Amino acid sequence: MDNFPLLWRRTRPARKAAGRPPRLSVDVVVAAAIRIADADGLEAASMARVAADLGVATMTLYTYVPSRGDLVALMVDDVLLARDLTAGEESWRERVALFAARTREMFVAHPWLTEVSLVRPPLGPGTMAEREFLIATMSAAGLPAGKINRAALAITAYVYAFARQAGEDTRLSRASGQSTEAWWQDRGEFWEKWFDVESHPAMTALWNAGGFDDEGQTAFDYGLALLLDGMETDGAERAGGAERSVE
Template sequence: MANYTLLWRHKVPGKKATGRPPRFTVDEVIATAIRIADTNGLEAASMARVAAELGAATMTLYTYVPSRADLVDLMVDQVLLERNLSSDDSIRLFAGRTREMYAAHPWLTEVSLVRPPLGPGTMAEREYLIAAMTGLGLPTMKINRAALAVTAFVYAFAREAGEDARLRQISGQTTESWWHAHGDFWENWFDVEAHPAMTDLWNAGGFEDQAQDAFEYGLDLLLKGIDGSVE
């Protein structure tokens, strides 16, 4: 069960403090865990490691965050919230910030957002997208499906950016250098006769696009299609 008291800690009036004041805040615990995960992956951000970074005993950390699952939920919702979405933003800005989020926090690729933490970060995203689609004048029954279509497209590309960053983090090798390292495949193993469409496109220079080009192209088509469905 999600810990809504922690997820919505800034919305819930705090209890009057009694006794010795805490050494640090839940926000500091979350920030420390995110910093560790950004550098070393999600598994590294264990309760013991976070406690050690804060200079506390592991059991002390459980008085701030009761479980590792709660900590991961808090980490995820925090980075979602840090996109700072507002009603003045465009869908393109949401898309760009989401890709940047995954690139900056590649450990997100280790987390499923099919069942996201129901905190301020998740709710801010949904409210923003629903408001954006409503503002286009879409019929009621198309608003949520359009928002979900945009979400699915953006997150697919964003996760790819995160996976790229994570692989670079693990191997120390960029994806570009990985492809260069496999150059002998095209010379010695690729069968041009069995793959004529690919071969023709290669000879015409059609493989020069970057991931960003495909992202913008697909987003353009998607948004034009949504806009064209306004009745």
């Protein structure tokens, strides 16, 4: 069943019910679930745990949110919306950078998002705000109408892939008590005793050439720059073609 009334609860004023005012609200329930998931993971944010945190019976919670699936959808959409993707006077490339930075921050702050599939996202204000922001951003890039949505989806896929990695890194570091950097350091013996240079000539040649040295640009920044360069070229070619056709 669609949960649109819950997702869009803030856009329509609630009707005042007769009798005693409700002790809780959907917003309070969702905020508690997010707080628990942030601390202990998505599985911990069960209906029973959230109810206990709020000091009510589990069945009481179901009068606000019909199911655990609905609760998770509301949690996801709320954290999506919290990114505050509002466009100012930035260039379209700066807007993409803003989207990338805030999406990464979102996954790091809420690592349980890595446990949720966003292939079929909740169709709430958070999802729609993201789509509106990216469509407007790519429209400003000068792309033809037929390519704007494709460009927005390409950026979404690229940014989310890296952002989810950051979230997973946070989740694993918390669960194990060890950072990923420390994990790699503990495995230094592998390169000395187990890595066969003859079986991996391309990797060995790149290592000897200094190709694994950190030059101050991450793989994400490198890839995003190439992606946006291609889109910028596409938009410029379209603008140039339009000018020639006018002439």
